[in-house]
Amino acid sequence: xxxxxxxxxxxxxxxxxxxxxxxxxxxxxxxxxxxxxxxxxxxxxxxxxxxxxxxxxxxxxxxxxxxxxxxxxxxxxxxxxxxxxxxxxxxxxxxxxxxxxxxxxxxxxxxxxxxxxxxxxxxxxxxxxxxxxxxxxxxxxxxxxxxxxxxx
Numbered sequence: 001x002x003x004x005x006x007x008x009x010x011x012x013x014x015x016x017x018x019x020x021x022x023x024x025x026x027x028x029x030x031x032x033x034x035x036x037x038x039x040x041x042x043x044x045x046x047x048x049x050x051x052x053x054x055x056x057x058x059x060x061x062x063x064x065x066x067x068x069x070x071x072x073x074x075x076x077x078x079x080x081x082x083x084x085x086x087x088x089x090x091x092x093x094x095x096x097x098x099x100x101x102x103x104x105x106x107x108x109x110x111x112x113x114x115x116x117x118x119x120x121x122x123x124x125x126x127x128x129x130x131x132x133x134x135x136x137x138x139x140x141x142x143x144x145x146x147x148x149x150x151x152x
Contacts, residue, residue, distance in 0.1 A: 002126035005134050008046035009077035012039045016070050016094075027066035032092060036060070036108050039074040040088040044112035047078050047086060048124045052112040055085060058144050060108040070094040072105075080141030084121035085113045087141040109144060 014035065022028040037054055044052040066072060073093045080087040092106040116122040129135045 002128045003047055004128045004130060005077050006130075008043045009075075010039065010042055010046070011076075012042075012074045014072050015097075016066055016068055016072055018068055021068055025068070027068065027070070027072075029062060032062075032066060032072070032106060033060065035072060035074055036090045036092065036106070037110065039076045040090050040108070040110040041112065043076045043078055043088045044086055044110075044114070047081065047127075048112075048114035048122075050114045050116065050122055050124075052114050055111045055113045056148065058087075058109040058111065058148065060106065062106045064094070064103045064105050066094040066105055067096070069096070071097050073102075077137075078127060079109070079137040080145065081124055081127035082145070083123055085111055086124060086127075087111050087145065089137060089141075109141070111145075111148075 016027045020027045020031045041052060041054065073095060074090055076088055076090040078086055079089045088110050090108045093102050094105045095102045114122050114124045129138055
């Protein structure tokens, strides 16, 4: 069985508040990291149809700060599906809902492993790539996977 990228892709939105702030008055990077992991985990679980765990975060780049009051928008979709593992790409944007200005805040690539009820890796569906963008993202994920394996 195979699944399309769009079948598991999601967009999560939440407003940042004072409880999300660091000592500098901006949103704490850890709050954004947790939102990224949660969002990516939902995508992975939807694709796998099972429980998943985060195996690694290959890359997390912060491009601009997030401020209290901003709307945080996380867009996530599957880039690659192997036998039991998969890569999810997440793009994070912050929007000042008063001015309408949207900033690309962060990007991340996370690898998840699908688990059965006993906590053992279980086979996942293949991934149907329908667009040039999806094929480009899949090729990038395959390269990152190859580099990750070489490092191990």
